[in-house]
Amino acid sequence: MSIYFFKNKFYFVLILFALFCLSSCQTKKDVIYFQNAKNFETIVDTDTFKAKLKYGDILSIYVSTFDLTVTKPYNILMESGSSGQFITYLIDTEGNIDYPVLGKVKLVGLTIEEAKELFKKKFEEGQLLKDPVVIITFTNFRVTVAGAVNNPGVYPVSGERISILEALGLAGDLSIKGRRDNILVIRDFNGSKTYTRVDLTSKEVFNSPVFYLTQNDYIYVEPNNSAVSGASGDSRIGTIISITSFVLTTALIFVTRN
The missing domain is CATH 3.10.560.10 (Outer membrane lipoprotein wza domain like)
Incomplete structure (x- = not known):
């Protein structure tokens, strides 16, 4: 009777162990x-x-009109005579960029579209450019x-x-x-x-x-x-199978001998 009770108790513990292991696996x-x-x-x-301009943003600003000669002061190349990239503008800790002719222009907190409209307004109010097209892009x-x-x-x-x-x-x-x-x-x-x-x-x-x-x-x-525990889902399942197989084998040997 005691052996029968022990066997049943052992099987009960084994089932609980298997359920615990399976419950610890990831689910869908x-x-x-x-x-x-x-x-x-x-x-x-x-x-x-719409993304808004932040402190530290670096912008590429290109200005175009029907007469491209009048836009040269605003489209400055990084190297004189180069056909490469134009200079970029950093929004400083006060929220401004230092732009040719216009000087300090506050851009922080504006969207790209709002910044374009601001430049157009400044060009037209100062009678600097007529019907300008302004292209602004992030570089960072x-x-x-x-x-x-x-x-x-x-x-x-x-x-x-x-x-x-x-x-x-x-x-x-x-x-x-x-x-x-x-x-x-x-x-x-x-x-x-x-x-x-x-x-x-x-x-x-x-x-x-x-x-x-x-x-x-x-x-x-x-x-x-x-x-966190250092095991992926597949290796964890493999470990569970190995442990369960070991426990079952040990149980069978124990039952056979008794």
């Missing part, structure tokens, strides 16, 4: 994106996000993606905005060790830092204030429990 809910999105569901994008728009992604790094951005999904795509997407539900975006604007968490397993990510990134945003993907 840990890795699937946009889990609450329904079939044929339509989400209207009402986001009107980049984002950093770090943590549990396949290719962490600093990625340059062409254009005026990029979504967090696109940035993670540039970094090769999250690895199996990355948490999808707690991604951190660190943003620096005018000397202040903001910290915002994003959950990629929910469709609400599209409504996040950091869905569209700004210049020099930092995205950090937190490692999941399996990564």
